[in-house]
Amino acid sequence: MTGAMQSLFRAIYPPRCLTCEEIVAEEGGLCGPCWRGARFITGLVCDTCGMPLPGEADDAVLCDDCLATPRPWRQGRAALVYRDTGRKLVLALKHGDRTDLVDAAAAWLLRAARPILTEAPIVVPIPLHWRRLAARRYNQSALLAGALARQGGLDHCPDALRRARATPSQDGRDRDARFANLDGALIPHRPERLRDRAVLVVDDVMTSGATFAAATEACRAAGAADIRVLALARVAKDV
Numbered sequence: 001m002t003g004a005m006q007s008l009f010r011a012i013y014p015p016r017c018l019t020c021e022e023i024v025a026e027e028g029g030l031c032g033p034c035w036r037g038a039r040f041i042t043g044l045v046c047d048t049c050g051m052p053l054p055g056e057a058d059d060a061v062l063c064d065d066c067l068a069t070p071r072p073w074r075q076g077r078a079a080l081v082y083r084d085t086g087r088k089l090v091l092a093l094k095h096g097d098r099t100d101l102v103d104a105a106a107a108w109l110l111r112a113a114r115p116i117l118t119e120a121p122i123v124v125p126i127p128l129h130w131r132r133l134a135a136r137r138y139n140q141s142a143l144l145a146g147a148l149a150r151q152g153g154l155d156h157c158p159d160a161l162r163r164a165r166a167t168p169s170q171d172g173r174d175r176d177a178r179f180a181n182l183d184g185a186l187i188p189h190r191p192e193r194l195r196d197r198a199v200l201v202v203d204d205v206m207t208s209g210a211t212f213a214a215a216t217e218a219c220r221a222a223g224a225a226d227i228r229v230l231a232l233a234r235v236a237k238d239v
């Protein structure tokens with residue numbers, strides 16, 4: 001576009017905040033209130049579930065939950081706490097057709113993943129069941145995984161895993177029910193891409209970790225060497 005066309009375009013379609021309708025100065029930005037409501041996860045975190053923890057430490061630490069029930073994957077991180085702006089981001093991507101926020105979200109994902117990107121993993125999204133994919137037209141986790149792989153110069157396999165069956169929503173289930181609901185729900189679809197590879201599984205939100213556990217099981221069944229997980233937002237208590 002020429003400069004004049006560009007100004008005209010921006011006058012008609014001014015850039016909007018990633019999580020609300022506020023007009024912002026630049027494409028891919030947050031407005032002031034949404035920026036202040038964004039709780040980026042930095043500092044000390046649980047090495048396997050990415051939960052923010054108080055204090056400082058040089059060594060890898062685990063939260064009480066992960067000490068009590070070890071995670072099946074090796075390490076995990078999340079970019080934001082699933083609250084305020086973090087929650088709005090996930091919902092805008094999932095239900096609001098705001099696929100324009102993917103590039104900014106991928107940059108935050110990449111920053112959160114840096115400490116665990118030690119072996120140039122292949123990036124693999126949590127798959128949607130085809131029926132849900134048909135209704136939504138896109139898999140938000142695959143969009144995030146693809147943009148993350150592009151920005152980080154990593155391999156990406158969007159169809160490495162698939163849903164063996166449709167699973168009812170996780171909403172309203174307690175922790176055990178969430179794990180039971182997802183048990184065996186994911187299977188490898190492209191096992192040859194995963195065999196002996198370090199894998200980074202990407203999802204939009206992590207709550208109990210049941211979905212990541214099911215994905216880890218599927219990656220392991222395909223012979224993956226090392227499995228790590230990464231979520232855009234992490235449900236976190238009292239932080």
Ligand SMILES: [Zn+2]
Nearest residue numbers: 017020031034
């Ligand atoms: Zn906003």
Ligand SMILES: [Zn+2]
Nearest residue numbers: 046049063066
């Ligand atoms: Zn933990």
